[in-house]
Amino acid sequence: MNFKTFKQKALEHPEVRKEYDALEEEFSLIDQLITMRTKAGLTQEDVAKKLGTNKSNVSRLERGKSNPSWSTLTKYAAACGFTVRLETTENGRTSA
Amino acid sequence: MNFKTFKQKALEHPEVRKEYDALEEEFSLIDQLITMRTKAGLTQEDVAKKLGTNKSNVSRLERGKSNPSWSTLTKYAAACGFTVRLETTENGRTSA
């Protein structure tokens, strides 16, 4: 069990999850995908069904084996009960 | 001249830009792309060169004629001097 797996597992526990939510962390796109699903308490198959696809494809996405399109990210997030937005940061300052 | 065009034009003026930066607005992905480039003071051709591609493709992207991949968004932003991040918002609350 590596750290990423550990983190995702930990999020399944309400207390951990609660503390975690308090933080504003920055991590990889993949981490964010997995975290959304974990927070939603869904399996890859659950998400796949909502997306009208298969769990293998969800796995591929979460394993970073592809370079997802914006709509894929949007749909995946929606299936997990999230909305997404592109946060852009100009060299130095943060912005719209 | 429609509103979107007007907004982009307005951003070229320093005073407008300055006031605009103060706001945290939320708009479409395309708006964000165009705004990044406008803020950077670059032409589509400028960005295209930095990306190693052609202005026509940049136009296609900004006109919403495609469904860009995450890496395309990242590269485009970098060419404009920005970094991007996927902001995920869980139904109701905001999160990582």
Place this chain on the structure above:
DNA sequence: TTTAGTGTTATCATATACGATAACCTTGGT
């Protein structure tokens, strides 16, 4: 240890993003 649930990998087919090129349109300056 077997089993069920979950996730992973491999492979193929199809849709589409992206690059290249060329022609065209729009607008501002002269």
Place this chain on the structure above:
DNA sequence: ACCAAGGTTATCGTATATGATAACACTAAA
């Protein structure tokens, strides 16, 4: 009116994202 800069559109080729299916791996619980 002309011109040049910036932006748009059309089209084609290639790479790759995504869907479908099937086989495999891992873990926890009985």
